[in-house]
Amino acid sequence: MKCPRCKEVETKVIDSRVIEEGYTIRRRRECTNCGYRFTTYEKLELDIMIVKKDGRREPYNREKLLTGIRKACHKRSISEETIRGFVNELELDLIQRGEKEVSSEYLGEKVMQALKGWDKVAYIRFASVYKEFKDISEFLDQIRELNHDEPKG
Template sequence: MRCPFCKEEDSRVIDSRSADDGNSIRRRRECSKCGRRFTTYEVVEKTPLMVIKHDGRRVQFDRDKLLKGLIRSCDKRDIPTDRIVALADEIERELRNTMEREITTKSIGELVMEKLKNFDEVAYIRFASVYRKFADISMFKEELEELLREKREK
């Protein structure tokens, strides 16, 4: 690592600690030439995750859009915001762990529904009604019957 003071390329690590809740490593370094100390941070490089829309367009994954959809689904439910944020984190982590650089909106929607089904059934039905574009009450009924059938089988 290049010294920010004298530009020497040789430095040694004198201390390493976890930072940012384990998402990065803070390193204290000492320059071998001038002896001055400086701090660096090491983080995992995130490759962009691209979303393939229904019309074939590609856009960068937007975590805020995911979170807004989850919050909307959980509206007027007694669910703490930190649990909803944790669910968004879990979904994003699972999407990134696929190691795919591109993912379809269909895959994202299905994963969100799978996670919501175990998280909160009302939020699940709300999300499903928008995601699957329920046109009438019979579509709600079919989804509810499927949810009840799965619940009985557990």
């Protein structure tokens, strides 16, 4: 790992910690040349292709998934920790499936299932994009379905 300050190639690890439930390693490093200390993160990389609805394939992108979920959860009471924990679990599920290709529908349904349990507004926001609602009647149908699914108290 190059030093971000002096570009020296030789750095030493002075501390390592496992974070994000074991999915990431945080390393504190020190440059052997200038003594600058910095932090790096080591994450599991998924070598999985996502098959889109139209048949296109693109590499799995954790940040793209996180961005979509964050947009749905904007100004809702869902913590970043909850979102990241869910994505970690989803990635573990993808690894355990052992498949090189996963449909975008599978990912979308997993996200919608989680959002439905966390926050109905976030769920509707995500569903409107994921299901490509064409007009207000599709929103209303989805809201009616949500209300129908809620237990009566």
